[in-house]
Amino acid sequence: MDTVPEDMCPTREGTTPAHAEPLTQYVQRVVRRVQAFDRRHPRLWDLHVTAFWTLAALIDAGGGWRNVARTPDTPVPLVLAMSLGFSLPLLWRRSHPRAVLLAMAPVAVVNAWTGAALQASLLQLAVVFHIALRRPLSALWWTTAVVVAPAVLIAVRHPEGSPDEDIVPVLMSVLLAAAIGITVRTRRNYTEALEDRARRLEIERDQQARLAAAAERTRIAREMHDIIGHNLSVITGLADGGRYAAAKSPERAAQALDAIATTSRQALGELRRLLDVLREDETGGLNPELTPQPTLTDLDQLLAGVRTAGLPVHTTVQGTPAIPPGRQLTVYRVIQEALTNTLKHAGPGATATIAFSYADTGAVTVTVTDTGRGGPFPTGTGRGIPGMRERTALYGGTLEAGPRPHPERGWRVHLHLPEEPPQ
Numbered sequence: 001m002d003t004v005p006e007d008m009c010p011t012r013e014g015t016t017p018a019h020a021e022p023l024t025q026y027v028q029r030v031v032r033r034v035q036a037f038d039r040r041h042p043r044l045w046d047l048h049v050t051a052f053w054t055l056a057a058l059i060d061a062g063g064g065w066r067n068v069a070r071t072p073d074t075p076v077p078l079v080l081a082m083s084l085g086f087s088l089p090l091l092w093r094r095s096h097p098r099a100v101l102l103a104m105a106p107v108a109v110v111n112a113w114t115g116a117a118l119q120a121s122l123l124q125l126a127v128v129f130h131i132a133l134r135r136p137l138s139a140l141w142w143t144t145a146v147v148v149a150p151a152v153l154i155a156v157r158h159p160e161g162s163p164d165e166d167i168v169p170v171l172m173s174v175l176l177a178a179a180i181g182i183t184v185r186t187r188r189n190y191t192e193a194l195e196d197r198a199r200r201l202e203i204e205r206d207q208q209a210r211l212a213a214a215a216e217r218t219r220i221a222r223e224m225h226d227i228i229g230h231n232l233s234v235i236t237g238l239a240d241g242g243r244y245a246a247a248k249s250p251e252r253a254a255q256a257l258d259a260i261a262t263t264s265r266q267a268l269g270e271l272r273r274l275l276d277v278l279r280e281d282e283t284g285g286l287n288p289e290l291t292p293q294p295t296l297t298d299l300d301q302l303l304a305g306v307r308t309a310g311l312p313v314h315t316t317v318q319g320t321p322a323i324p325p326g327r328q329l330t331v332y333r334v335i336q337e338a339l340t341n342t343l344k345h346a347g348p349g350a351t352a353t354i355a356f357s358y359a360d361t362g363a364v365t366v367t368v369t370d371t372g373r374g375g376p377f378p379t380g381t382g383r384g385i386p387g388m389r390e391r392t393a394l395y396g397g398t399l400e401a402g403p404r405p406h407p408e409r410g411w412r413v414h415l416h417l418p419e420e421p422p423q
Contacts, residue, residue: 042094050091057083057120070115070158079116082107086120090127097130098139105146112150115158121150125177132181133188140178147174218390225387233343234263237309259308266305295328296321299335306339312351313339319358327417330391331366334399337384338368338413346372346410361419370410392417 038045061083066072085107089100104124111118124147131143148171155166239260294302303313323331335354342352350372357365385401392399397417404412 046091046094050088053090053120053123054084054087057087057118057123060119065116065118068119069117070154070160074114074116078110078114079118082111082116082118083120086111086118086123090123093127093130094134097127097134098143101127101131101143101146105150108147108150109153112154113157115154117154117158122173125173128174128177129181132178133185137182144171144174144178225384228267232267233340234305234309235260237311237343240310256308259305263305266301294332295325296323296331298332302332302336302339306343306352309343311339311343311346313354314351315354315356317356317358319356319360321356321358321364323358323362323364323417324420327364327395327420330395330397330417331364331415333391334388334413334415335366335368337388338401338411341384342368342370342372342411346370350410359419363419364415364417366415368413368415369404372410388413388415395420 058080061076061079065079086104089103093100101124104127108121108124111121128140128143128147131139148167151167151170152163155163160166239256303315306313321328339352342350346352350370352368352370355365355367355369359365388401389399392415395417397415399416400412400414402412404410
């Protein structure tokens with residue numbers, strides 16, 4: 001009915017079932033090659049198909065047509081003209097199928113009127129196939145009428161047996177050609193839908209990967225800010241204190257240097273564990289055990305380092321902490337950032353107070369205050385307070401940071417994490 005590229009399309013390239021028979025695999029490979037050739041050179045294929053059917057029509061016009069003709073004495077030049085009229089328009093059957101069928105219609109009427117009954121008229125079925133494949137299905141009504149009308153004419157003008165013998169076979173052939181075209185069209189649309197879905201899924205997968213990568217970069221940047229910012233602030237405070245103590249109390253200066261070394265090693269250890277997360281293990285996945293996850297049990301070490309740097313810190317606790325590790329990390333990092341800001345901005349003689357309040361439902365409230373200079377922090381591109389708010393938002397909590405109300409001095413950071421919703 002049609003050229004190989006559109007009729008013979010049982011499978012897509014690369015999708016041949018593994019259990020297919022060798023002959024089936026061979027046929028499918030040949031079909032895919034022909035389809036690929038047709039996509040690269042559509043006009044060359046159309047010329048090939050048109051030339052084949054033109055040659056067949058001319059061969060039949062050489063004398064074979066008289067075996068089925070109702071009037072064998074039809075002039076040969078007219079037979080040749082009608083053969084070319086049926087075959088040559090096939091060159092445009094894919095691009096303009098309706099125009100091709102309308103161009104064949106007068107030839108089909110002459111063929112029926114003269115009683116030549118050329119078999120080349122069956123080439124109209126190829127055009128019917130393309131109309132069903134490419135045009136709205138409503139076009140099949142007038143297409144059927146155009147193809148069946150010459151059969152009715154030949155049955156009336158040159159009767160031979162029952163009229164049904166002339167009309168029914170043509171009608172059934174038209175319906176079969178249309179059904180094949182609709183089937184190929186449905187399969188093609190289904191394949192295109194699958195390809196579109198695969199493309200959209202691939203795009204969605206890439207977007208999810210980019211979002212995950214962005215979230216991971218944000219998390220790593222937040223962790224590195226907390227680790228480096230806090231430890232460098234402690235080291236700076238210790239170095240300043242050691243410099244003043246070096247002249248009057250060498251022992252205190254040595255203690256400051258020891259504290260600097262300890263703090264530096266701790267910072268390097270945390271950074272190493274953080275950066276190790278970026279390396280894939282031998283199985284190709286990430287090793288989550290290397291992720292730095294400080295908990296509330298590490299607060300004592302954090303507070304000891306801050307006190308060594310010269311900032312007195314007092315704590316009060318209400319309730320018993322019973323929160324998961326993720327929330328513990330948030331509490332730890334918020335306290336770390338608040339104390340780091342106090343070290344950098346509060347000035348000499350400042351003190352800090354941390355008040356913990358744990359509820360039986362799992363909610364936690366932490367308030368960090370200091371007695372420093374207060375006032376707004378210098379504006380810039382820092383990640384401190386935004387990072388604290390991002391961590392808090394992950395658990396639906398709230399964070400307030402700002403100067404303490406007059407007449408009090410200093411800065412206040414208030415963290416509240418609500419009760420964890422049931423899983």
